[in-house]
Amino acid sequence: MKIPLRLAKREDLRIIGVEPVAEAELCSRTLELMGEFRAFARSFSVMLETCTGCGACAKACHSYLGTDDFFNIPAARAGLLRRIFSRYFTWSGRVLGRFSGAAEFGPGTLDSWVDYFYQCNACRRCAKFCPFGIDTGEIVLAGRTILTRLGRAPAFMVNIARNELTTGNNTGILKPAIIDSCSFLEEELLEETGLEIRIPVDKPNTEILYLPSSSELFVNSDTLMGAAKLFHYLGVDWTLSSTLLEAANYGLLFDLDVMKKHNNRMRIAATAVGAEKVVMGECGHGWRAAKMYSEGANGPFPFQLTHILELVTERLPDLNLTKLPIRATLHDPCNYGRGAGLVEEPRKIMHACVEDFTEMTPNRDRNFCCGGGGGLLMDEMTEIRMELGKEKSEQIRRLLPLDYIALPCASCKAQFPLLLKHYGMGEVRTGGVLDLVGRSLVLNRQQDERTSPQDCLGG
Numbered sequence: 001m002k003i004p005l006r007l008a009k010r011e012d013l014r015i016i017g018v019e020p021v022a023e024a025e026l027c028s029r030t031l032e033l034m035g036e037f038r039a040f041a042r043s044f045s046v047m048l049e050t051c052t053g054c055g056a057c058a059k060a061c062h063s064y065l066g067t068d069d070f071f072n073i074p075a076a077r078a079g080l081l082r083r084i085f086s087r088y089f090t091w092s093g094r095v096l097g098r099f100s101g102a103a104e105f106g107p108g109t110l111d112s113w114v115d116y117f118y119q120c121n122a123c124r125r126c127a128k129f130c131p132f133g134i135d136t137g138e139i140v141l142a143g144r145t146i147l148t149r150l151g152r153a154p155a156f157m158v159n160i161a162r163n164e165l166t167t168g169n170n171t172g173i174l175k176p177a178i179i180d181s182c183s184f185l186e187e188e189l190l191e192e193t194g195l196e197i198r199i200p201v202d203k204p205n206t207e208i209l210y211l212p213s214s215s216e217l218f219v220n221s222d223t224l225m226g227a228a229k230l231f232h233y234l235g236v237d238w239t240l241s242s243t244l245l246e247a248a249n250y251g252l253l254f255d256l257d258v259m260k261k262h263n264n265r266m267r268i269a270a271t272a273v274g275a276e277k278v279v280m281g282e283c284g285h286g287w288r289a290a291k292m293y294s295e296g297a298n299g300p301f302p303f304q305l306t307h308i309l310e311l312v313t314e315r316l317p318d319l320n321l322t323k324l325p326i327r328a329t330l331h332d333p334c335n336y337g338r339g340a341g342l343v344e345e346p347r348k349i350m351h352a353c354v355e356d357f358t359e360m361t362p363n364r365d366r367n368f369c370c371g372g373g374g375g376l377l378m379d380e381m382t383e384i385r386m387e388l389g390k391e392k393s394e395q396i397r398r399l400l401p402l403d404y405i406a407l408p409c410a411s412c413k414a415q416f417p418l419l420l421k422h423y424g425m426g427e428v429r430t431g432g433v434l435d436l437v438g439r440s441l442v443l444n445r446q447q448d449e450r451t452s453p454q455d456c457l458g459g
Helices: 010-015 023-040 042-050 062-067 074-089 091-100 109-117 125-129 136-150 155-167 175-193 221-234 256-273 284-298 308-314 344-353 379-388 390-397 410-422 433-440
Strands: 208-211 277-280 304-307 324-330 354-357 404-406 429-431
Touching: 010 155, 023 042, 023 074, 023 109, 023 136, 042 074, 042 136, 062 379, 062 390, 074 091, 074 109, 074 136, 109 136, 125 136, 155 256, 175 221, 208 221, 208 256, 221 308, 221 433, 256 284, 277 284, 277 308, 284 304, 284 410, 304 308, 308 344, 308 433, 324 344, 324 433, 344 354, 344 433, 379 390, 379 410, 390 410, 404 433, 410 429
Parallel strands: 208 277, 277 304, 324 354, 324 404, 404 429
Antiparallel strands: none
């Protein structure tokens, strides 16, 4: 299925250090890049050479189940790259050619990679069901990096990468706007709680550097306010950084050089404010990139690294929480459940914050992707994202009636409202796990006396 993806212009690619490849050199450069990945990661070759095409991954993939497109079966999608790899990098492919399942590099090769590598959320659920443990999501991400180096990257991702590398956040917010937004949220906190709860920016000699999603200054502000309430209640010394206001790291999703450069800003920002600990906010792929790849990309941590949900779970005995009278469920972001092992902490928090917590089926590391992860939040992909989210919508429908869906990931927070509206469930509220902590944390009498779901969820 052809997708309406807008590719970045030549001049924009150059901003992130990519020089587009001339048409006559595409084949040789593609093979050169595949060879580099082969040398860089032995797993790349192993996964490409091991697949038997058994099809066990088909019914595990929300993309295939939502679109009913053969090439969205994980093995078939990876096969678009595998057949080229086989032709030029294996003995059987060089000798037997197409009779061994190999294929020549041709005019439509890269177009097919773009179309199908960007219908995959890289959720990695396929790897849980593959008898050999082949991680097709990792093949897709390798393919995306190769496409980027060839000059074929989504304009959406390139724009975000430019913002991350120049301002330290996805939306390109500069320090004056950051300070204004934090001041506004402080006013909101004062009005809600009657307390002067601060959201400091670039505070020197501080204990904790908190890295939220930059969306928390605007559309997901209850998540940042939940963090501010938590830090205020615990009396910890914390700050945001105007040079790194972004947990997300889009480089992981399309270009490893960008991932490495943005990741290094975490070290620079932590050093600038003297932080002993960096606390990552609610972002699935951002947490995976920070936890799993930071030291490999940029060396050992000069600080302690943890996630905000780990911090909340650790301090649960110290918190005065009232259970909100709502029926709520938890969506496991793919990069928590299958990428970084963050599965039990949000559940402990949910049990502490709501009266009726119900699980989706399946859940944890077998949960279905919402269809919005992997960097596919571009507007032109909205219609396809609804198809990718079909299995997730069915999970939600089976739980109705619901008051709230907890989404500890910025991409999921952007996808779910559109998905629920599309499938006729727009009345269900969504937000972060940290939002619930902020609503449940007893800071004054007014909070303790709230009784209705509308009151405790802000109307």
